[in-house]
Each structure stands twice: as C-alpha cells, then as structure tokens.
Amino acid sequence: MSKECCSETAKESSAGSSGESCCPTNTLAFVYGSLLLRLWLGVRAIQTGVEKFAGTMTSEQVVPVGGVPNEEGLTAGGALKHYALENYHGVPAALMKKFEAEPLMMKFALPLYDKILGPALIILGLTILLGLAYRSSLFLLGLLYISLTWGLILIKQDDGVSWIAAHMILVVMALALAQYNRLAILKKW
Amino acid sequence: MNTDPSNFSRRDFLSKSLAGAGAGLVLGAPGILRAANQSTGSDAIHIALIGFGKQGGVLFDCLKNIPGLHFQAVCDIAKTRQDGFRSSSRGHPGATSTNFYTDIDDMLSKEKGLDAAIVATPDFWHSPHTVKCLEAGLHVYCEKMMSNTIEGARAMVHAMDKSGKLCQIGHQRRSNPRYRYTFNKLINGQKICGQIVNANAQWNRSLKASQGISSKIKISDDVLKQYGFKNIDQFLNWRLYRDLSGGPISDLGAHQIDIFNWFLGTTPKRVYASGGRSHFKEREHFDNVMCIFDYDTPQGEVRAFYQVLTTTSYGGGFHESFMGTEASIKISEIASSSAIYREDAAPSWDGLVDKGYLIRKPAPPKPAPSADAVASYESAAPEIFDLPGGFGKPAHQPHLENFFDAVRGKGKLNCDARHAFESEAPIFWVNPSALSQQPIDFTSEHLSV
Numbered sequence: 001m002s003k004e005c006c007s008e009t010a011k012e013s014s015a016g017s018s019g020e021s022c023c024p025t026n027t028l029a030f031v032y033g034s035l036l037l038r039l040w041l042g043v044r045a046i047q048t049g050v051e052k053f054a055g056t057m058t059s060e061q062v063v064p065v066g067g068v069p070n071e072e073g074l075t076a077g078g079a080l081k082h083y084a085l086e087n088y089h090g091v092p093a094a095l096m097k098k099f100e101a102e103p104l105m106m107k108f109a110l111p112l113y114d115k116i117l118g119p120a121l122i123i124l125g126l127t128i129l130l131g132l133a134y135r136s137s138l139f140l141l142g143l144l145y146i147s148l149t150w151g152l153i154l155i156k157q158d159d160g161v162s163w164i165a166a167h168m169i170l171v172v173m174a175l176a177l178a179q180y181n182r183l184a185i186l187k188k189w
Numbered sequence: 190m191n192t193d194p195s196n197f198s199r200r201d202f203l204s205k206s207l208a209g210a211g212a213g214l215v216l217g218a219p220g221i222l223r224a225a226n227q228s229t230g231s232d233a234i235h236i237a238l239i240g241f242g243k244q245g246g247v248l249f250d251c252l253k254n255i256p257g258l259h260f261q262a263v264c265d266i267a268k269t270r271q272d273g274f275r276s277s278s279r280g281h282p283g284a285t286s287t288n289f290y291t292d293i294d295d296m297l298s299k300e301k302g303l304d305a306a307i308v309a310t311p312d313f314w315h316s317p318h319t320v321k322c323l324e325a326g327l328h329v330y331c332e333k334m335m336s337n338t339i340e341g342a343r344a345m346v347h348a349m350d351k352s353g354k355l356c357q358i359g360h361q362r363r364s365n366p367r368y369r370y371t372f373n374k375l376i377n378g379q380k381i382c383g384q385i386v387n388a389n390a391q392w393n394r395s396l397k398a399s400q401g402i403s404s405k406i407k408i409s410d411d412v413l414k415q416y417g418f419k420n421i422d423q424f425l426n427w428r429l430y431r432d433l434s435g436g437p438i439s440d441l442g443a444h445q446i447d448i449f450n451w452f453l454g455t456t457p458k459r460v461y462a463s464g465g466r467s468h469f470k471e472r473e474h475f476d477n478v479m480c481i482f483d484y485d486t487p488q489g490e491v492r493a494f495y496q497v498l499t500t501t502s503y504g505g506g507f508h509e510s511f512m513g514t515e516a517s518i519k520i521s522e523i524a525s526s527s528a529i530y531r532e533d534a535a536p537s538w539d540g541l542v543d544k545g546y547l548i549r550k551p552a553p554p555k556p557a558p559s560a561d562a563v564a565s566y567e568s569a570a571p572e573i574f575d576l577p578g579g580f581g582k583p584a585h586q587p588h589l590e591n592f593f594d595a596v597r598g599k600g601k602l603n604c605d606a607r608h609a610f611e612s613e614a615p616i617f618w619v620n621p622s623a624l625s626q627q628p629i630d631f632t633s634e635h636l637s638v
Binding site: 056059062063064065066067070071072073074075076080086087088089093096097100111114 | 272273276277279280281282366367369370373374544545546576577578579580581587
C-alpha cells in the first residue's frame with residue numbers, strides 16, 4: 001500500500017490531485033497501527049495464558065465478635081482471586097469433558113495440548129510484544145487460534161468460533177502491517 | 190501445611206512477577222512454582238476415594254482445596270468414572286500416581302500405606318464399605334445417610350468403637366461456620382431465641398430437579414448384580430428404590446432433621462408422618478413426606494415439623510427455622526436464605542449489634558393499610574438481622590477439613606458415627622410411621638446403638 005503510494009505513479013497521481021505527498025503521514029499511521037495491533041495481540045495472549053493459572057481462595061479475615069475473633073471461623077469476605085501453578089488448567093475442566101467425549105478428538109493429544117496451551121500463549125504474547133521474530137510469532141499465534149477454533153467447532157460453540165475469528169482478523173492485519181513494525185528486538189523471521 | 194495457597198496472594202504474585210518491566214511475567218514463573226501443593230511429602234495423608242459418582246465428585250472438588258492430601262486410590266465399579274477422576278484431578282500434585290480399582294476388597298488388599306477412605310457410594314453400601322475400611326485400619330469419612338437400615342448404621346458405630354479409628358459422617362452443616370456460630374454464640378451463648386417452642390424445616394424441589402438420572406454409562410449385568418443392582422437404572426437411580434435407600438426423607442431430610450436434634454440438644458420422643466406418591470406414581474418411595482417430631486427439651490416441649498416435597502419448589506427451597514418466644518432463626522446452607530427475626534417484645538439487641546454479634550438488616554417497607562386488616566389481631570413486623578460474616582468455601586469443605594484435622598490429631602470430629610447415629614435414628618422411623626399411618630413413640634429400642 002505504502003509502496004504504491006510512494007511509487008512514481010502514485011506520486012504523480014497524488015501531486016496531480018492535491019499537490020502534497022501522502023507518504024510521510026500514511027507511513028506514520030501504519031507504524032502506529034502496527035504498534036497498536038502488536039500491543040493488543042501481545043497483551044491479549046499473555047494475559048489469557050496467565051489467567052489459566054488463576055484460582056480463588058477464601059478470605060482468611062476472621063470477623064471479631066465481642067472484641068475477639070470468633071472461634072467458629074466466620075470470615076468477612078468472599079472468595080479472592082489468586083494465581084498459582086496448581087490452579088493451572090490449559091483447557092477449562094468443563095470443556096475438557098466435552099472434548100474427551102468427541103470421537104474425532106485425538107485422546108493422546110488432549111493432555112499435551114492442555115499442558116502447552118497456557119505457556120504457548122504467554123511465550124507467543126511476549127515474543128509479539130517484544131518484537132522477537134514478529135511475523136513468525138504472529139503466524140504461530142494464528143495457528144494456535146485455528147486449533148482452538150477446530151475444538152470449538154467440534155463441541156458446537158459457535159459464539160466462541162466467532163470470537164476467535166475476530167482475533168484471526170487482527171492477526172492477519174498485524175501481518176499485513178508487519179513491514180511498518182518498529183522497535184523490534186529481532187526483525188528477522 | 191506451608192503450601193497453603195491462601196498464603197499466596199495476588200499481590201504477592203504480582204510483586205514477584207513484575208520484577209522486570211517487559212519480561213516481568215516470565216520472571217514471575219518461580220513465584221508460581223513456589224505455590225505448588227506438596228501433597229506427596231512425609232506428612233501427606235494417603236487416601237482412597239470409594240465411589241466416584243456425583244457426590245464423590247462434589248467431595249473431590251473440596252478435597253482438592255485441602256493441602257497435604259495424596260489421592261492414592263480410587264474405587265468405583267464404573268470404569269468410565271476413572272476418566273472423570275483423571276479429568277477432574279488434572280494438574281493436582283496429589284493425584285499424579287492414583288491407582289484405580291473396581292472392587293474395594295481388591296483395593297484394600299493391594300494398597301499399602303492408606304491412612305483414610307472417603308466413602309461416597311450408594312446408601313446401601315455405606316455400612317459394608319465403612320466397616321471394611323475401619324477393619325482395615327483406615328479412618329473413614331462416609332456420606333450420610335449412614336445406611337439404608339438402622340442395623341447397618343449400628344454396625345458402623347460398633348466398627349468405629351472396635352477399631353479405634355475415626356469415622357466422620359457427612360452431615361456437613363455440623364462444621365459449617367454459620368451453623369456453628371448460630372448454635373454456639375446466638376442460641377446457647379446469647380440465648381437470643383428465648384424459649385424455642387417450635388422448629389420447622391423443608392426441602393422443596395421442583396419436578397424438573399426430581400427427575401431420574403439417565404446416562405450412557407455401561408456396566409455389564411454381571412457386575413451390576415455382583416454389587417446389588419438389578420439393572421443400570423438401579424445403579425443410576427438407587428435413591429428411588431426401597432432396598433437401596435431411604436428415599437427423599439433420608440436423602441434430603443437427614444441433613445435438616447440432624448439440625449433439629451443438634452440445635453435442640455436431644456432426640457425426639459415421637460414422630461407422626463404422612464406421605465404418598467402424589468406425582469411419581471411408579472416410584473417405590475413416597476415423593477412427598479410431611480412429619481412432626483415431638484421433643485422434650487430442658488426448656489420445655491418443642492414440636493418440629495419437616496416436609497420434603499419433590500414435586501414443587503414453592504416455599505423457598507431448603508432451610509431450617511427455630512422459633513422462640515423472643516426471636517426466630519431461619520438458617521440455610523444458602524446464606525441469602527438465612528435471617529434472624531427479633532420479636533417486638535424481646536429486649537433490645539442494640540448491644541449485640543454494637544459488639545458485632547449481629548448485623549441489622551434494613552427494615553422492609555411497611556405495607557399500606559388495607560381495608561380488610563384487623564389491626565388488633567396483627568403482630569408488629571419483627572426486626573431482621575443477619576450473621577456478621579460467612580465463609581467462602583464449598584459447603585462440604587469445612588467438614589472434610591475437620592475430618593483431616595482430627596486425623597492429624599489437631600481436633601475432634603464434629604460428627605462422629607455415634608453422634609450421627611443418635612441424630613439419624615429417628616429418621617429411620619419416618620417412613621414406617623407414614624406407611625402405617627400411625628405415630629411411633631420412641632423407646633431405647635428405636636434409638637439406641
């Protein structure tokens with residue numbers, strides 16, 4: 001797009017119509033667009049992965065009665081969110097049972113996928129955010145989203161498929177704008 | 190245990206994780222790793238789960254939250270439930286080397302080093318399974334009802350006494366902090382009810398929630414017969430059959446009639462019951478049962494009415510009420526269904542509120558005067574209060590925690606088999622009273638171990 005804009009034909013066309021070059025302004029917009037997509041996709045993937053380590057714990061603040069903590073253990077609040085390795089579930093337990101019942105699902109692959117999904121999202125999110133092999137990372141993230149889509153199609157979660165499709169559009173847009181990517185640690189790949 | 194996840198807060202995680210700016214979440218991984226549950230350490234309790242159906246799953250969801258448990262074995266005659274356990278226990282450090290069995294004798298002969306068993310099989314298997322485990326030297330947590338027969342329940346008490354092992358029965362309200370606070374602090378401590386003169390409890394369940402269970406689960410006829418089921422429907426819906434369970438009055442009523450006996454501090458002297466098949470004509474058990482227990486308490490006589498209806502949810506689900514001359518307490522496992530009502534003639538509770546014993550709830554709006562009201566016959570609306578706190582755990586977890594605390598020598602059981610028997614014994618006589626349409630006056634023969 002920018003190459004077209006900067007080509008002689010485009011320059012002539014642009015000069016002929018308004019007398020101003022479109023290149024500097026549009027390139028900056030594409031750079032900004034690329035950065036925003038990179039931030040969005042990176043943060044989205046990282047936090048999705050981290051949330052797979054989230055669980056709840058109960059409030060330990062015992063309510064005082066008559067000036068002393070009650071012996072029965074009544075507490076002040078409800079459940080609090082916390083993060084721990086033991087909370088990890090790559091695939092939510094409710095969905096896991098549905099997947100296990102699917103004849104097309106490869107049973108041996110399911111536990112493996114469950115193990116790698118969270119770490120994969122975090123790692124790909126980080127490489128995208130830091131600009132490490134940006135295009136390949138986006139491509140791998142797209143493949144990950146395709147795998148999620150396939151699973152959701154199996155268990156007829158059409159809303160989820162649509163939701164991931166929106167992510168796929170953003171991945172493709174990020175790839176299309178990859179040439180404007182700046183502030184990258186490793187531009188190759 | 191030093192691995193209690195409650196010691197690891199979100200703030201801790203974030204403070205460790207954000208050590209570096211861009212790569213903070215990667216650096217946070219060691220922080221996550223430290224929170225792992227050391228369920229296979231030397232102080233771990235090695236347990237067997239006997240029965241992994243619906244209730245077994247409910248208990249396991251609580252057990253997963255209790256540190257220091259090693260799930261050494263799971264036993265269920267339905268092999269497919271092994272997959273259910275694997276799925277539910279994924280990632281739990283205490284369930285990485287679980288052995289599976291379909292026969293409890295096989296399991297007890299092969300598994301060495303077991304400390305305790307959690308029994309969540311159908312009611313008619315509770316007693317044989319619990320007795321086997323106690324005789325094998327295991328502490329036992331067994332779901333209520335203790336048995337489908339009073340003889341079975343007695344055998345459990347005798348086995349507990351003979352073995353010297355712990356046997357907790359799953360009347361989980363006995364360990365519920367809200368129930369314990371209500372009993373210890375409000376009824377006994379502050380005596381806010383005055384004289385309790387009536388009690389009332391119900392479990393009303395809709396038709397939809399009372400339907401039989403259907404499943405594609407497959408078990409061979411030989412295996413079903415070996416374990417006392419005539420067919421797969423009996424395996425799935427054992428609660429509906431007279432030889433296998435006590436029916437709704439024991440399935441649902443046992444929890445709440447237990448609260449009558451616990452809060453009133455004694456067992457009833459008589460029961461009158463009525464029941465029938467109002468909707469589910471083909472079922473062996475009554476689908477609706479109502480009964481009245483008469484009590485003689487140190488404070489005076491108390492009548493306690495209980496109903497279990499499996500044909501309607503009207504009336505607010507399940508709860509228990511204790512009605513006194515100065516206040517009434519409505520309590521349920523569902524906190525929002527609970528409240529405390531002060532009679533208008535009772536002494537002020539402002540001091541109790543100031544000290545934190547109770548929280549005053551906003552008064553409901555006064556109804557507009559109506560032409561058909563006869564003011565002199567009406568009582569003033571009672572003030573409404575609430576407990577000063579709750580607890581954020583699954584309902585069964587405190588009772589299981591109490592069991593494992595006792596196994597570790599850190600406390601006493603809140604509902605051992607002997608106390609559970611005292612509480613359950615009157616329940617065994619509700620169906621006979623309803624069938625004979627006669628009251629039953631209890632003697633020691635009815636209620637003693």
